[in-house]
Every structure is written in C-alpha cells, then in structure tokens.
Amino acid sequence: MPDDRAPNGSEGPSLPDKKLDSWKEIAAHLGRDQRTVQRWEKTEGMPVRRHKHPKKSTVYAYASEIDAWFKERQPKDDPAADAAFVLEPEVADTEEETDTEAVVSATQENEKRAAPAPVEPAVAVKDLQGHQRLEANGD
Numbered sequence: 001m002p003d004d005r006a007p008n009g010s011e012g013p014s015l016p017d018k019k020l021d022s023w024k025e026i027a028a029h030l031g032r033d034q035r036t037v038q039r040w041e042k043t044e045g046m047p048v049r050r051h052k053h054p055k056k057s058t059v060y061a062y063a064s065e066i067d068a069w070f071k072e073r074q075p076k077d078d079p080a081a082d083a084a085f086v087l088e089p090e091v092a093d094t095e096e097e098t099d100t101e102a103v104v105s106a107t108q109e110n111e112k113r114a115a116p117a118p119v120e121p122a123v124a125v126k127d128l129q130g131h132q133r134l135e136a137n138g139d
Contacts, residue, residue: 017062017063017064017065018062018063018064019060019061019062019063020060020061020062020063020066021058021060022058022059022060023037023038023059026048026059026061026066029063029066030066030070044073045069046061046066046069047061047062047065047066047069048060048061049061122134122135123135
C-alpha cells in the first residue's frame with residue numbers, strides 16, 4: 001500500500017490529519033452518541049465523507065474538519081442579550097446573609113423542629129388481674 005505522507009523533506013503532500021474511520025470514532029471524538037452524530041450529518045451538515053463500495057459505503061471524517069464545524073456551530077456571544085440580563089432586585093439587593101449562612105441557619109431551625117421529645121424509660125408491671133402493662137419509671 002503506498003504511503004501518502006511526505007518524507008521529512010518539503011516536497012509532496014503534507015501529513016494527513018487524524019482520520020476517524022467510523023461513526024463510533026466520530027462520536028467518541030465529539031463525546032456524543034453515534035445516532036446524534038449521524039443526525040448532525042443529515043440535518044446540520046457535519047462534514048463526513050463516504051468511501052463508496054459496490055454495495056455500501058464506509059464513513060470517515062477528519063478530526064480538524066469536525067472540530068472546525070463543531071466550533072462554528074456553537075452559539076456566538078450576544079452582547080445585547082447579556083446586557084438585557086439583570087438579576088431580580090429582591091435576590092440581588094435584599095439578601096444580607098451569604099448562601100452558607102442561610103444554609104446553616106435553615107439546618108439549625110430544622111434540627112430544632114425535628115428533635116423528638118425525650119422518652120422516659122418504661123417498666124413492665126402486672127396489675128391485679130395479671131395483665132402486663134408499661135409504666136413510666138418513677139425512680
């Protein structure tokens with residue numbers, strides 16, 4: 001099989017980019033599911049190539065092309081939208097406690113409410129008819 005890469009000299013084609021030889025490799029490169037990247041190829045123009053065979057074809061892509069496509073499709077910063085975002089005044093201005101203080105305070109309140117009443121030890125006692133019942137220990 002001929003080598004497409006050029007020797008260390010300056011003539012000939014440059015070293016090829018990393019080639020991803022299957023949907024599985026393309027999906028792993030992007031950190032997505034195979035069906036997701038197949039959908040992106042159909043609906044969003046992800047640059048995938050096909051090597052034709054008599055019955056079917058095999059897919060492949062170059063990592064640099066995939067990375068450039070992925071970076072291009074990311075949302076751009078929108079200064080107008082960022083400027084329109086304002087914290088609600090009651091959240092931004094009136095909160096005097098820090099988040100940590102609020103959590104500690106809420107935890108202490110819950111502990112006070114959730115504490116069970118102390119239980120006095122009980123003693124089994126038989127009454128005059130021979131029935132057993134529990135009575136508080138009077139010490």
